[in-house]
Amino acid sequence: MTLSIVIPVFRSGRILFDLYDRIAATISQIGIKDYEILFVEDGGGDDSWEIIQRITEKDRRVRGIRLSRNYGQHNALLCGIRAARYDVIVTMDDDLQNPPEEIPKLLAKLSEGHDVVYGAPEREQHGFLRDWASRITKYALQGAMGVETARKVSAFRAFRTDIRKAFEGYRSPLVSIDVLLTWGTTSFASVAVKHHPRQSGVSGYTLRKLIIHAVNMITGFSTLPLQVASIIGFIFAIFGFSLLGYVVVRYLASGGSVPGFTFLASIIAIFSGVQLFALGIIGEYLARMYLRTMDRPPYVIHLQTDGTKYLKGGEDGNPD
Structure with missing residues (x-):
């Protein structure tokens, strides 16, 4: 198995080294030699990009992509997913609420023949309002994904890279990765994983933003x-x-x-x-x-780096 790990980064510079170290240690333990880590910096305005550059210089298996401005978590994920090189993609947040040590659980479940596996939190640690807002977005997904699958949706997911062919032509600025995955498969599964309190900073998702995201999913991907x-x-x-x-x-x-x-x-x-x-x-x-x-792109890449070179790029990661 070859593996691409895609992580949208937003104002989390203080914990990126810790995140990288734990991911590298976990992948080493399960014996995967061909893997990459893609950090997609989503215009947070802190020192995250500088830290990503330092990590890419340390490890050539790490690649960095810097968007031209803040486009949102799902848009940044779409950028990283399209840039991924290997057979299986794992997506996760940058805040260490999803422990990297739980990645083997997702991969083990995926090896049973499923196309998409979600890491369903044993107990969410977002806070009362955020938990309720998350439930609203999951209800919005039920029409596209089915009741049981939608209840297990999370940002911690593993899926086969071939699925992205189903939405390779998608260009709308309104993006929901979970809905796009339903365009390519109906084989979903979930596995219980640990969920820790946020290690640094505060979530960029407010109650208002999550409700807007739910409305966008309902009206953007369903009649x-x-x-x-x-x-x-x-x-x-x-x-x-x-x-x-x-x-x-x-x-x-x-x-x-x-x-x-x-x-x-x-x-x-x-x-x-x-x-x-x-x-x-x-x-x-x-x-x-x-x-x-209007044909507005879902994201625009400002810079890319793999530790050896820096490229200016456009949408989809193609250098200008």
Whole structure:
């Protein structure tokens, strides 16, 4: 087995040496000789890139990619995944919440014949609000991945590199690696792994950002909201026709108008609200179509290094 380990880096310079040492020790213990570590620096603005350069000079199996600005975790992961050279890819965060010593568990499960294996935390250590926000994003994934698989999703994952062929032409700036993986396979599995408290700094994922990420996944990779809007519209149309029938029957029976301005006003408000809700969903899809027609890249590479050379590069890691 050959292995590529992809790690998006954001303001974690203080622990990168420790992360590298633990990964190298773990891979050495399981006897994999052909491997690489790809650090993708996502415009954090600290000294992470300088430390990555020092690590690449120390070990030629380490490669560094520096994005031109902060694009987000999933965009940075997509960049690293496309740059990976070996047969199996492992992705993990840079904060040591996923212990590198758990990588063999993922690889062992993957060797059973699965295409994607997630490291499901035995007990998450994010904090109350972050845990709930993570659950929201997992619920958003259920439509694309299935209930059981979505519940086990995490940033600690291993998958076969061939799967990336399914999304090699993907260019949207809105990226969800977990959804893209569903484009290439339905063979998912998970294994319980340890999950430690964050070793340094604070997470860049706030509750607001995670909710926005969930909305982006729902509207960017699924037509479910449009279907929900259609069903709601149909239900309220039936309700409106029923109410019209009641008014006509009441008028014919009593020979006068049906009293109740407040009731009538509330019905109008409900229908107006439903219409605006449906228009809002349609607007979200139009916005995503607009972004795709702009052909904005999901990331742009500023520099690459493997310890021996420094290259300026564009999207997908191709040197200019």
